[in-house]
Amino acid sequence: MSQDRIPPRVRAMYGPEDLSSSPSFAGGYINFGYWEAIPLTDELDDADRTRSQQDLYRRVLGEFGRPAGSRVAEIGCGRGLGSALALREFDFASVCGVDIHPEQLARARAANAELLATHGGRLCYELGAADAQPFPDASLDALYSVEAAQHFRELTGFARESARVLRPGGQLVMTTFFSTGPQAAAPLAELLESFADGLDVAHPIDDFEADLGKAGFTSVRVESIGAAVWPGLDRYLEGTPVRGLWPRNFLIAWRQGLLDYYLVSATRAEEG
Numbered sequence: 001m002s003q004d005r006i007p008p009r010v011r012a013m014y015g016p017e018d019l020s021s022s023p024s025f026a027g028g029y030i031n032f033g034y035w036e037a038i039p040l041t042d043e044l045d046d047a048d049r050t051r052s053q054q055d056l057y058r059r060v061l062g063e064f065g066r067p068a069g070s071r072v073a074e075i076g077c078g079r080g081l082g083s084a085l086a087l088r089e090f091d092f093a094s095v096c097g098v099d100i101h102p103e104q105l106a107r108a109r110a111a112n113a114e115l116l117a118t119h120g121g122r123l124c125y126e127l128g129a130a131d132a133q134p135f136p137d138a139s140l141d142a143l144y145s146v147e148a149a150q151h152f153r154e155l156t157g158f159a160r161e162s163a164r165v166l167r168p169g170g171q172l173v174m175t176t177f178f179s180t181g182p183q184a185a186a187p188l189a190e191l192l193e194s195f196a197d198g199l200d201v202a203h204p205i206d207d208f209e210a211d212l213g214k215a216g217f218t219s220v221r222v223e224s225i226g227a228a229v230w231p232g233l234d235r236y237l238e239g240t241p242v243r244g245l246w247p248r249n250f251l252i253a254w255r256q257g258l259l260d261y262y263l264v265s266a267t268r269a270e271e272g
């Protein structure tokens with residue numbers, strides 16, 4: 001995979017800038033978290049923040065209903081902690097974390113060296129992209145992605161490639177933030193520098209739903225989970241040194257109806 005395929009802001013953010021070291025995050029995970037089970041007191045700490053991010057993974061992985069023997073992959077695995085959690089807590093046959101950024105993969109392999117050594121063959125981390133996944137046709141039972149698709153330049157290729165690698169009847173579950181429609185792109189770029197500088201793309205949720213249908217998915221389900229994400233994240237950020245900086249505008253953008261956090265699940269159509 002050529003480094004040229006990585007958009008410049010994505011290359012910098014997950015290379016030298018190492019987003020996981022920002023005070024907005026904790027514990028090596030890099031997502032905004034699912035806060036439903038965490039009391040939003042004034043004293044949220046790093047343990048709460050880490051748990052919120054693990055709970056976002058649990059919310060996604062819970063959609064699979066623990067199919068025994070599943071061959072599973074994650075797209076945009078970052079430091080690989082969510083892939084390790086999937087293996088430990090959900091008992092899949094194998095989990096392979098995929099990321100476009102070689103530095104993230106090096107971090108994932110280092111952070112999970114013990115598990116890789118003890119569960120050799122059941123856990124792996126591979127270089128690949130949402131639209132160029134390193135798997136043969138119909139080789140996976142399940143595929144998931146957590147807060148990575150906002151970085152993909154387009155989602156048509158992600159939908160098409162996910163349909164290719166899943167076996168008929170296999171399931172895709174993903175979560176991240178999407179815009180509520182094309183009209184939101186300009187105001188989002190005004191409010192949030194990650195949209196203005198090209199780190200994030202304001203993908204309209206309806207377009208992605210259509211992409212999944214065209215790629216051969218059925219039973220497409222889209223659920224808004226923003227109420228369990230943005231208020232909790234903002235309460236945490238209130239108590240950190242990132243106070244006043246751009247991440248806090250996510251809550252404002254959500255309240256203005258410009259974006260939302262969604263959980264999307266879909267099933268690869270059976271053949272014939």
Ligand SMILES: C[S@@+](CC[C@H](N)C(=O)[O-])C[C@H]1O[C@@H](n2cnc3c(N)ncnc32)[C@H](O)[C@@H]1O
Nearest residue numbers: 029030031076077078099100101129130148151
């Ligand atoms: C916000 S981080 C999320 C990491 C992890 N899922 C988590 O929740 O901790 C997004 C990750 O997606 C990766 N990424 C960005 N564009 C990608 C693409 N087109 N294909 C695969 N991975 C990509 C980045 O390198 C980064 O590691």
